[in-house]
Amino acid sequence: MVSRLVESLSQSEYTGENRCLPCTVVNLLVGAVLALAVGSRNRLLGVLVAVGSGALIYLRGYLVPGTPELTKQYLPRRVLGWFGKDPLATVELDPEHGLDDPAELERTLLAVGALEETPDGRDLQLTDAFADQWRAAMGTVDRTALRERTATALDVDPEAFERRGAGIVLLDDFRVAAQWPSESALVADVAAADLLADRIDGWEDLPAVQRAIFLSGVRLFAEDCPDGGGVEADSEVVESCCSQLDVFVVRCSDSGERLVEQPVEG
Incomplete structure (x- = not known):
């Protein structure tokens, strides 16, 4: 029964090699704050909260629901960079x-x-x-x-x-x-x-x-x-009164609207 409970709680996509270190640190801090808050009123209950939080983070990768997306969206890039997790090169x-x-x-x-x-x-x-x-x-x-x-x-x-x-x-x-x-x-x-x-x-x-x-x-x-829809690219000749111009065109396959219209140097 215990093994089934552990298996149901485990999320391999957020643990092991896939564990997000910033997410883990943030959730450990949240768990510690909760344990301290509860422990200030009842020491035993605080210990249980700390153990339970640690177990959930170990098995699921996080304690707060939606942590992976919340971390990406709200954790400062400088902090993510400390863990080598900055999603953007600049x-x-x-x-x-x-x-x-x-x-x-x-x-x-x-x-x-x-x-x-x-x-x-x-x-x-x-x-x-x-x-x-x-x-x-x-x-x-x-x-x-x-x-x-x-x-x-x-x-x-x-x-x-x-x-x-x-x-x-x-x-x-x-x-x-x-x-x-x-x-x-x-x-x-x-x-x-x-x-x-x-x-x-x-x-x-x-x-x-x-x-x-x-x-x-x-x-x-x-x-x-x-x-x-997708795009398609080709070239065409645009004529004026006294010249011809080769143009590279990228257009929408479905609507035909042009995304790019750029002269081709001869």
């Missing part, structure tokens, strides 16, 4: 330094764990963790408040955005400072901005144009669309 950027160089953008996104090399080492791709978080974040963006969310993400005036055809532009003194080929591209950038703000020290000090450059760089590697 880099520090100089807001005065230009970030137009694609190679520098890629190095930064690699450093913060947004990108990684493909298995053959010939290209880059989103890390699974970043892709999952980005996909989840896109699902929470309210399109009815998209202009305000984008303005917050870039720290600009919401009135600085203007729709042009299917696309949206950001104006600075009546000049185009940044542009998006569709509303879905804006949704993707708003979601990615929250993730990058947690990973890049000094993100809040970057000018809007630099933030937009970073976000468009992430969008190049998009694997999912805000509508929940």
Whole structure:
């Protein structure tokens, strides 16, 4: 009977090699406080609380329900770093330094764990963790408040955005400072901005144009669309009255909305 009770209480996903040390420490502290509080009134009962708390933490990995998620969400990153459990790698950027160089953008996104090399080492791709978080974040963006969310993400005036055809532009003194080929591209950038703000020290000090450059760089590697579908990439020729331009396009497979529209240098 005892063995059955122990087996029913045990949670292997949070114990043994899978034990979260910060979670364990936090729960031990909670158990100690409870034992001391109870022990101040009844010493024997306090001892029982201490033993019971220790047993539960040993078998289940935690005492307080929901601890793994609560620890990830509320425990300061500096504290998590003491245990080698900081979930985010970060880099520090100089807001005065230009970030137009694609190679520098890629190095930064690699450093913060947004990108990684493909298995053959010939290209880059989103890390699974970043892709999952980005996909989840896109699902929470309210399109009815998209202009305000984008303005917050870039720290600009919401009135600085203007729709042009299917696309949206950001104006600075009546000049185009940044542009998006569709509303879905804006949704993707708003979601990615929250993730990058947690990973890049000094993100809040970057000018809007630099933030937009970073976000468009992430969008190049998009694997999912805000509508929940996948993406497809190809190239096409855009003609004007006197020239032709090869354009690399990443679009949503289901809706056809464009996430990326970038000229290809010949």
